[in-house]
Amino acid sequence: MVPRNKRHLNQEEKKREILNAASALFAENGFDGTSMTAIARSAGITPNTIYWYFPGKDDVLIGVLNNLTAGVLTEMATMTALPIRERLLNAITIFERPESLMNTVHSRITQSEVIAAWHSRFHMLIEQILVYEIIKAGIAKERAGTLARLLVYVIEGLLSHPLQQNDRENMVDAMLELANLPA
Structure with missing residues (x-):
């Protein structure tokens, strides 16, 4: 399944989803073991979309x-x-x-x-x-x-x-x- 953007969410909600996904992945895999792509997928967005919210x-x-x-x-x-x-x-x-x-x-x-x-x-x-x-x-x-x-x-x-x-x-x-x- 390919992640899709949730256009109906406002920016703060989307940012919160990204941070929640990152928090869970960092706890599970560590910082070094977590990629931006994995965070994006877990947040249900495309990998490029994450960079609209976070530079890195x-x-x-x-x-x-x-x-x-x-x-x-x-x-x-x-x-x-x-x-x-x-x-x-x-x-x-x-x-x-x-x-x-x-x-x-x-x-x-x-x-x-x-x-x-x-x-x-x-x-x-x-x-x-x-x-x-x-x-x-x-x-x-x-x-x-x-x-x-x-x-x-x-x-x-x-x-x-x-x-x-x-x-x-x-x-x-x-x-x-x-x-x-x-x-």
Whole structure:
């Protein structure tokens, strides 16, 4: 069966279908194992049509990452009553899910300017959230930016080099203690 364009769908709906298809294929086959043609077929469009919406596969990846990030932020917003330690451990668990694609991002930073730019914006977003949390915990604003950056790097390190749950908890506890943040 040859895919056909769904002309009755508006652009945002079609874009959403493409991103949903890409998300499923990336989770199943990985970024490198998924072609633009496979994404188009899965979305029910012709291969050339996908390029009307996304200049390349990295741009599709960014769309998928933006959707995932929005979902994670929504999920994290439901955890505001939890202590910072629990929220950090939950964030690490969420971002290490295979569908989060964070390892793909880190492997593509040197190969793709658009991925590198997305990664920088993502860091800034997470750092801003952490700065807010750190200041809310009573740490001086002057120190909050450095501590937030440190937290981001520790989280990325734990994502890149997974540890057993007990070791991960010990790392987070040590980081919070060094930062003088309440667990």
